[in-house]
Amino acid sequence: MPSSPEDTTESTESTDPLDSLVLHATDNGVSWITLNRPEAMNAVTWDQRERVIALLAGASADPTVRAVVLTATGRGFCAGADLRGAPATGDRVPGDVARTIRLGAQRLIAAVLDCEKPVIAAVNGTAAGIGAHLAFACDLVLAADSAKFIEVFVRRGLVPDGGGAYLLPRLIGPQRAKELMFFGDSLPAREAERLGLVNRVVPDEELTTTARAWAQRLADGPTRAIALTKQLVNASPDSDRATAFAAEAMAQEINMTTQDANEGVASFVERRTPKYRGL
Numbered sequence: 001m002p003s004s005p006e007d008t009t010e011s012t013e014s015t016d017p018l019d020s021l022v023l024h025a026t027d028n029g030v031s032w033i034t035l036n037r038p039e040a041m042n043a044v045t046w047d048q049r050e051r052v053i054a055l056l057a058g059a060s061a062d063p064t065v066r067a068v069v070l071t072a073t074g075r076g077f078c079a080g081a082d083l084r085g086a087p088a089t090g091d092r093v094p095g096d097v098a099r100t101i102r103l104g105a106q107r108l109i110a111a112v113l114d115c116e117k118p119v120i121a122a123v124n125g126t127a128a129g130i131g132a133h134l135a136f137a138c139d140l141v142l143a144a145d146s147a148k149f150i151e152v153f154v155r156r157g158l159v160p161d162g163g164g165a166y167l168l169p170r171l172i173g174p175q176r177a178k179e180l181m182f183f184g185d186s187l188p189a190r191e192a193e194r195l196g197l198v199n200r201v202v203p204d205e206e207l208t209t210t211a212r213a214w215a216q217r218l219a220d221g222p223t224r225a226i227a228l229t230k231q232l233v234n235a236s237p238d239s240d241r242a243t244a245f246a247a248e249a250m251a252q253e254i255n256m257t258t259q260d261a262n263e264g265v266a267s268f269v270e271r272r273t274p275k276y277r278g279l
Contacts, residue, residue: 018047018048018051019051020036021035021036021037021045021047021048021051022034022035022036022048022051022052022055023036023073024055026064026065027212028216028219029064029065029066029067029216029219029220029278030065030066030067030068030069030212030215030216030218030219031055031058031059031062031065031067031068031069031117032068032069032071033052033055033056033068033069033070033071034071034072034073035048035052035071035072035073035077035078036072036073038072038073038074038075038076039074040076040079040082041074041075041076041078041079041125041126042072042073042074042076042077042078042079042131043076043078043079043080043081043082043131044078044080044081044082044108044130044131044134045082046104049081049104049105049107049108052070052108052111053107053108053111056068056111056112056115056119057111057115059115059116059117060114060115060116060117063278063279064278065117066117066218066219066220066221066223066278067117067118067119067120067215067216067218067219068115068117068118068119068120068215069119069120069122069211069212069215070112070119070120070121070122070134070135070138071121071122071123071124071207071208071211072124072125073124074124074125075124075125075126075146076124076125076126076127076131077121077123077124077125077126077127077131077134077135077147078127078128078130078131078132078134078135079126079128079129079131080128080129080130080131080152081104081105081129081130081162101161101162105130105133105161105162105163106161106162106163108130108134108162109130109133109134109137109162109163109167110163112134112137112138113137113163113234116227116230117223117226117227118139118140118218118226118227118230119137119138119139119140120138120139120140120141120142120211120214120215120218121134121135121138121140121141121142122142122207122208122210122211123135123141123142123143123144123147123149123189123198123207124144124146124147124204124207125144125146125147125148126147126148126150127147127148127149127150128149128150128152129150129151129152129153129162130161130162132149132150132151132164133160133162133163133164133167134162135149136164136167136168136171136197137163137167139230140199140214141197141198141199142198142199142200142201142202142207142210142211142214143189143192143193143198143200143201143202143207144189144201144202144203144204144207145189145190145201145202145203145204146189146204147188147189147192147201148186148187148188148189148192149186149187149189149192149197150184150185150186150187151164151168151180151181151184152184153181153184154181154182154183154184155184160181164181165177165181168180168181170237171196171197172195172196172197176195189201219278220276221276222258222260222261222263222264222274222276222278223260223276223278223279224254224255224258224260224261224278224279225255225258225260225261225264228251228254228255229251231247231251232244232247232248232251235247258279259277259279260274260276260277260278260279263275263276263277264276
Protein backbone atom coordinates (compact mmCIF):
# COMPACT_ATOMS: atom_id res chain seq x y z
CA MET A 1 0.00 0.00 0.00
CA PRO A 2 1.46 3.41 -0.91
CA SER A 3 2.02 5.57 2.14
CA SER A 4 3.51 8.77 0.79
CA PRO A 5 2.44 11.29 -1.84
CA GLU A 6 3.11 10.25 -5.41
CA ASP A 7 2.40 13.51 -7.21
CA THR A 8 3.52 17.13 -6.80
CA THR A 9 6.16 15.94 -4.36
CA GLU A 10 9.49 17.63 -3.75
CA SER A 11 12.35 15.58 -2.35
CA THR A 12 16.11 15.90 -2.07
CA GLU A 13 18.31 13.29 -3.72
CA SER A 14 20.69 11.58 -1.29
CA THR A 15 23.12 8.71 -1.39
CA ASP A 16 22.76 8.00 2.32
CA PRO A 17 21.33 4.45 2.65
CA LEU A 18 19.42 5.58 5.76
CA ASP A 19 17.34 7.82 3.52
CA SER A 20 15.84 4.71 1.95
CA LEU A 21 14.86 3.40 5.40
CA VAL A 22 13.10 6.62 6.43
CA LEU A 23 11.64 8.24 3.34
CA HIS A 24 11.04 11.96 3.39
CA ALA A 25 9.24 14.27 0.99
CA THR A 26 7.34 17.56 1.12
CA ASP A 27 4.02 18.04 -0.63
CA ASN A 28 2.21 21.40 -0.56
CA GLY A 29 3.48 22.34 2.87
CA VAL A 30 3.16 18.80 4.30
CA SER A 31 6.23 16.87 5.48
CA TRP A 32 5.78 13.14 4.88
CA ILE A 33 7.96 10.90 7.07
CA THR A 34 7.67 7.25 6.07
CA LEU A 35 9.27 4.30 7.86
CA ASN A 36 10.45 1.93 5.13
CA ARG A 37 11.59 -1.43 6.50
CA PRO A 38 8.54 -3.48 5.52
CA GLU A 39 10.45 -6.77 5.78
CA ALA A 40 10.93 -6.02 9.52
CA MET A 41 7.39 -4.68 10.04
CA ASN A 42 9.13 -1.31 10.41
CA ALA A 43 10.70 -2.12 13.75
CA VAL A 44 12.65 1.09 14.24
CA THR A 45 16.43 1.01 14.53
CA TRP A 46 18.64 3.44 16.43
CA ASP A 47 19.61 5.20 13.20
CA GLN A 48 16.01 5.45 12.00
CA ARG A 49 14.94 6.91 15.32
CA GLU A 50 17.60 9.61 15.07
CA ARG A 51 16.52 10.48 11.53
CA VAL A 52 12.86 10.76 12.51
CA ILE A 53 13.79 13.01 15.44
CA ALA A 54 15.86 15.20 13.13
CA LEU A 55 13.08 15.40 10.54
CA LEU A 56 10.54 16.44 13.17
CA ALA A 57 12.92 19.12 14.46
CA GLY A 58 13.43 20.25 10.89
CA ALA A 59 9.67 20.51 10.38
CA SER A 60 9.41 22.75 13.45
CA ALA A 61 12.12 25.07 12.14
CA ASP A 62 10.96 25.20 8.51
CA PRO A 63 8.33 27.89 7.88
CA THR A 64 7.33 26.22 4.62
CA VAL A 65 6.30 23.05 6.47
CA ARG A 66 2.88 23.45 8.07
CA ALA A 67 1.88 19.86 8.87
CA VAL A 68 3.52 16.44 9.22
CA VAL A 69 2.32 12.95 8.34
CA LEU A 70 4.06 9.99 9.97
CA THR A 71 3.36 6.67 8.26
CA ALA A 72 5.02 3.50 6.97
CA THR A 73 5.15 1.01 4.13
CA GLY A 74 3.99 -2.60 4.08
CA ARG A 75 1.87 -4.40 6.66
CA GLY A 76 3.38 -2.82 9.75
CA PHE A 77 3.34 0.75 11.00
CA CYS A 78 6.05 0.01 13.56
CA ALA A 79 6.54 -3.30 15.35
CA GLY A 80 8.55 -1.69 18.14
CA ALA A 81 12.23 -1.01 18.68
CA ASP A 82 14.95 -2.90 16.83
CA LEU A 83 18.02 -2.45 19.01
CA ARG A 84 20.38 -4.33 16.72
CA GLY A 85 21.53 -1.06 15.17
CA ALA A 86 22.33 0.59 18.50
CA PRO A 87 25.91 1.70 19.17
CA ALA A 88 28.00 -1.02 20.81
CA THR A 89 28.50 -0.73 24.56
CA GLY A 90 30.55 -2.55 27.14
CA ASP A 91 29.27 -4.38 30.19
CA ARG A 92 26.02 -2.99 31.54
CA VAL A 93 26.25 -0.94 34.72
CA PRO A 94 23.46 0.50 36.88
CA GLY A 95 21.86 3.42 35.11
CA ASP A 96 22.55 2.19 31.57
CA VAL A 97 18.99 1.04 30.88
CA ALA A 98 17.40 4.22 32.22
CA ARG A 99 19.85 6.31 30.21
CA THR A 100 19.13 4.34 27.04
CA ILE A 101 15.40 4.88 27.46
CA ARG A 102 15.77 8.59 28.20
CA LEU A 103 18.03 9.17 25.21
CA GLY A 104 16.17 6.78 22.93
CA ALA A 105 12.48 5.93 23.06
CA GLN A 106 11.54 8.91 25.23
CA ARG A 107 13.35 11.35 22.92
CA LEU A 108 11.42 9.95 19.96
CA ILE A 109 8.04 10.38 21.64
CA ALA A 110 9.00 13.84 22.94
CA ALA A 111 10.00 14.86 19.40
CA VAL A 112 6.44 14.17 18.25
CA LEU A 113 4.81 15.86 21.24
CA ASP A 114 7.10 18.90 20.97
CA CYS A 115 6.94 19.31 17.18
CA GLU A 116 5.67 22.81 16.47
CA LYS A 117 3.58 21.58 13.57
CA PRO A 118 0.56 19.26 13.85
CA VAL A 119 1.50 15.61 13.33
CA ILE A 120 -0.87 13.04 11.86
CA ALA A 121 -0.22 9.32 12.30
CA ALA A 122 -1.43 7.29 9.31
CA VAL A 123 -1.29 3.82 10.82
CA ASN A 124 -1.20 1.30 7.98
CA GLY A 125 -0.73 -1.89 10.00
CA THR A 126 0.53 -3.28 13.29
CA ALA A 127 1.69 -0.70 15.84
CA ALA A 128 3.32 -2.51 18.76
CA GLY A 129 5.25 -1.33 21.79
CA ILE A 130 7.07 1.91 21.00
CA GLY A 131 5.30 1.80 17.62
CA ALA A 132 1.94 2.13 19.33
CA HIS A 133 3.24 4.96 21.50
CA LEU A 134 4.63 6.69 18.42
CA ALA A 135 1.11 6.74 16.98
CA PHE A 136 -0.56 7.79 20.25
CA ALA A 137 1.85 10.73 20.63
CA CYS A 138 0.63 12.21 17.34
CA ASP A 139 -1.98 14.95 17.36
CA LEU A 140 -4.40 13.06 15.14
CA VAL A 141 -4.48 9.32 14.45
CA LEU A 142 -5.88 7.76 11.29
CA ALA A 143 -5.87 3.97 11.08
CA ALA A 144 -6.47 1.50 8.28
CA ASP A 145 -9.08 -1.18 8.93
CA SER A 146 -6.30 -3.77 9.13
CA ALA A 147 -4.28 -1.84 11.71
CA LYS A 148 -3.94 -3.06 15.27
CA PHE A 149 -2.26 -1.78 18.42
CA ILE A 150 -0.42 -3.96 20.94
CA GLU A 151 1.04 -3.02 24.32
CA VAL A 152 3.53 -5.82 23.84
CA PHE A 153 5.83 -5.09 26.80
CA VAL A 154 4.10 -7.38 29.30
CA ARG A 155 4.53 -10.29 26.87
CA ARG A 156 8.29 -9.82 27.22
CA GLY A 157 8.21 -9.28 30.98
CA LEU A 158 8.95 -5.58 30.56
CA VAL A 159 7.59 -2.30 31.88
CA PRO A 160 6.05 -0.11 29.15
CA ASP A 161 8.50 2.57 28.07
CA GLY A 162 8.58 5.25 25.42
CA GLY A 163 6.00 7.29 27.30
CA GLY A 164 3.27 4.65 27.34
CA ALA A 165 2.32 5.04 30.99
CA TYR A 166 2.20 8.81 30.43
CA LEU A 167 0.19 8.80 27.21
CA LEU A 168 -2.43 6.10 27.64
CA PRO A 169 -4.01 7.20 30.95
CA ARG A 170 -4.39 10.71 29.52
CA LEU A 171 -6.05 9.37 26.39
CA ILE A 172 -8.36 6.68 27.78
CA GLY A 173 -8.11 6.82 31.58
CA PRO A 174 -6.12 4.67 34.00
CA GLN A 175 -8.43 1.62 34.09
CA ARG A 176 -8.45 1.10 30.32
CA ALA A 177 -4.73 1.83 30.15
CA LYS A 178 -4.02 -0.82 32.78
CA GLU A 179 -6.14 -3.37 30.92
CA LEU A 180 -4.14 -2.87 27.73
CA MET A 181 -0.79 -2.86 29.51
CA PHE A 182 -1.47 -5.73 31.94
CA PHE A 183 -2.73 -8.17 29.30
CA GLY A 184 -0.95 -7.04 26.12
CA ASP A 185 -3.87 -8.09 23.93
CA SER A 186 -4.05 -7.03 20.30
CA LEU A 187 -6.44 -4.09 19.90
CA PRO A 188 -8.12 -3.88 16.49
CA ALA A 189 -8.38 -0.46 14.86
CA ARG A 190 -12.16 -0.24 15.31
CA GLU A 191 -11.89 -0.96 19.02
CA ALA A 192 -9.06 1.58 19.34
CA GLU A 193 -11.36 4.12 17.70
CA ARG A 194 -14.15 3.27 20.15
CA LEU A 195 -11.79 3.78 23.10
CA GLY A 196 -10.61 7.15 21.77
CA LEU A 197 -7.08 6.16 20.75
CA VAL A 198 -7.85 6.66 17.06
CA ASN A 199 -9.68 9.58 15.47
CA ARG A 200 -10.93 7.68 12.42
CA VAL A 201 -10.66 4.24 10.84
CA VAL A 202 -10.78 4.03 7.05
CA PRO A 203 -10.50 1.25 4.47
CA ASP A 204 -6.86 0.34 3.84
CA GLU A 205 -6.91 1.72 0.31
CA GLU A 206 -8.20 5.11 1.54
CA LEU A 207 -5.61 5.72 4.27
CA THR A 208 -3.13 7.76 2.24
CA THR A 209 -5.87 9.80 0.53
CA THR A 210 -7.51 10.61 3.85
CA ALA A 211 -4.19 11.48 5.49
CA ARG A 212 -3.35 13.77 2.60
CA ALA A 213 -6.72 15.53 2.85
CA TRP A 214 -6.43 16.02 6.63
CA ALA A 215 -2.84 17.20 6.39
CA GLN A 216 -3.71 19.67 3.63
CA ARG A 217 -6.49 21.16 5.76
CA LEU A 218 -3.96 21.66 8.55
CA ALA A 219 -1.33 23.05 6.17
CA ASP A 220 -3.85 25.58 4.86
CA GLY A 221 -4.74 26.70 8.39
CA PRO A 222 -3.27 29.27 10.81
CA THR A 223 -0.05 27.43 11.63
CA ARG A 224 1.00 29.37 14.73
CA ALA A 225 -2.50 29.23 16.23
CA ILE A 226 -2.56 25.47 15.74
CA ALA A 227 0.91 25.14 17.30
CA LEU A 228 -0.13 27.15 20.34
CA THR A 229 -3.34 25.14 20.63
CA LYS A 230 -1.29 21.94 20.57
CA GLN A 231 0.88 23.23 23.41
CA LEU A 232 -2.16 24.17 25.51
CA VAL A 233 -3.91 20.84 25.03
CA ASN A 234 -0.76 18.79 25.68
CA ALA A 235 -0.08 20.70 28.90
CA SER A 236 -3.67 20.75 30.17
CA PRO A 237 -3.76 17.34 31.93
CA ASP A 238 -0.85 18.42 34.13
CA SER A 239 -2.15 21.94 34.86
CA ASP A 240 -4.49 23.33 37.49
CA ARG A 241 -7.18 25.73 36.33
CA ALA A 242 -5.27 28.90 37.18
CA THR A 243 -2.18 27.73 35.33
CA ALA A 244 -4.20 26.58 32.32
CA PHE A 245 -6.15 29.85 32.14
CA ALA A 246 -2.95 31.89 32.38
CA ALA A 247 -1.33 29.83 29.63
CA GLU A 248 -4.40 30.23 27.45
CA ALA A 249 -4.42 34.00 27.85
CA MET A 250 -0.71 34.24 27.09
CA ALA A 251 -1.07 32.00 24.04
CA GLN A 252 -3.76 34.27 22.65
CA GLU A 253 -1.61 37.30 23.41
CA ILE A 254 1.24 35.76 21.40
CA ASN A 255 -1.08 34.59 18.64
CA MET A 256 -2.55 38.05 18.10
CA THR A 257 0.87 39.25 16.94
CA THR A 258 0.75 36.90 13.92
CA GLN A 259 -0.28 37.83 10.41
CA ASP A 260 -2.68 34.89 10.28
CA ALA A 261 -4.61 36.12 13.32
CA ASN A 262 -5.03 39.53 11.70
CA GLU A 263 -6.11 37.84 8.47
CA GLY A 264 -8.62 35.69 10.33
CA VAL A 265 -10.24 38.68 12.02
CA ALA A 266 -10.19 40.75 8.82
CA SER A 267 -11.76 37.96 6.77
CA PHE A 268 -14.55 37.62 9.35
CA VAL A 269 -15.30 41.35 9.23
CA GLU A 270 -15.14 41.36 5.44
CA ARG A 271 -17.19 38.16 5.15
CA ARG A 272 -14.68 36.27 3.02
CA THR A 273 -12.67 33.07 3.28
CA PRO A 274 -9.37 33.65 5.08
CA LYS A 275 -6.09 33.00 3.29
CA TYR A 276 -3.59 31.86 5.90
CA ARG A 277 0.13 31.92 5.16
CA GLY A 278 1.48 30.29 8.32
CA LEU A 279 2.99 33.58 9.49
